[in-house]
Amino acid sequence: MELPVFYAKELQAAQSQYTMDEPTSKYCVQVLRKTIGDHVLLTDGNGSKYEAEIIDDHRKRCVLNILNVTTVPPSHPQLTIAIAFTKNASRIEWFLEKAVEIGVQNIIPLITHRTEKEKLKVERLESILVSAMLQSQQSFITKLAPATTFNELVQSCTISQKFIAHCLPESKQFLLHVVKPAEDAIILIGPEGDFTPQEIELALQQQFTPVSLGNTRLRTETAGVVAATLLAAKNVE
Template sequence: MELPVFYAKDLLSSQGFYTMDEPTSKYCIQVLRNEKGDNVLLADGKGTRYEAVITDDHRKKCVVQINSHVTMPSPVPTLRIAIAFTKNTSRMEWFLEKAVEIGISEIIPLITQRTEKERLKTERLENILVSAMLQSKQWYLPALAEPQPFEKALTGEQKLIAHCLPDEKKHLLDVMLPGKDTLLFIGPEGDFTPEEITLALEKGCLPVSLGDTRLRTETAGVVGCTLMAAVNR
């Protein structure tokens, strides 16, 4: 039976004991019905995997003793996606969950000329990232950047932009080079403007297609993440 994994953001490798916060304690003790003497795993989101045993099964302040820890290999290469969030919060939350499960290292909310939503509920979104990290048994928490203007996000060595204009472009699988850090740009509902696409190309972005069908923003995001991961399989 696999051991349950809990998030311990502020856990240090030098600690011998750790007290879970109240929500985590309740989930561990009341929901999963763990008790004193049970073994658990902790993840700090920075790559360290801790093996521990419960010494106090308090439902609000569960205490564990750290028995060992190991730093897990970091994801290589770094896969990032810059995407314009839409007004439909549930769809973008779904996208974040799936992006984490696929193995994306960073999500950058884009502010474009047609972006519908620039203010985000950061705490809720970060909780979604944590939940997806734990569910998919990963040890590195993807970064959720502050919303960035499109022109300022155009950095990096291998940059790809998916857009809907009928310009000449190749499928992402035929363009992206494996083993290289990559940043993929996904536009808002209504796509990037022609001016934004021109700017991206001038900054070294390669235009790519994600397939023959027209995709919603969050669907394009998931397809893009999946294809990037596939290139580096």
């Protein structure tokens, strides 16, 4: 049976013991009914997984002995989605969860001319990233960048593969047909109402490739998930 995985952000490789915080302890001891002698896994979200044994099953401060550490190399290539967050928080939270499960390593909240939501509840969003990491049994937490303006991002981006998905009736190629495997990639996903023509023109001037995500018009969060799926599919071995 697979061992349950818990997030231990502050855990260091040299530690021989670790004490869970109260919410994690309660979940481990009261919900999962783990007791002294049971084994669990911990991850710091930076590539290290720790197998540990419970030595004190207190529901407020569960203490574990660290038995061994396994280090996982970072995923390659690095996939980044820069997306205009929607006004409806539940929709963008759904996108974050699915993007992590698919394997996106970096998410950038994008402030465009038509962006509906610029102020973010970062703590809430980061908790979703942690939950999705644990659920999908990954060892690296997806990074949520500070909100960035469209102009700033497109003019400073140095990632080798750069794409912009937009809805204007211009010449575009299907993303799956143009993305190269084993190379870092970023894609820009616009708000409801799409990027402005001026924003699209600026991106093209900065060598972003215009792409299509299919034959239907997608909501912002759906477009983000489709883009993540297509980018990840190109790198499946």
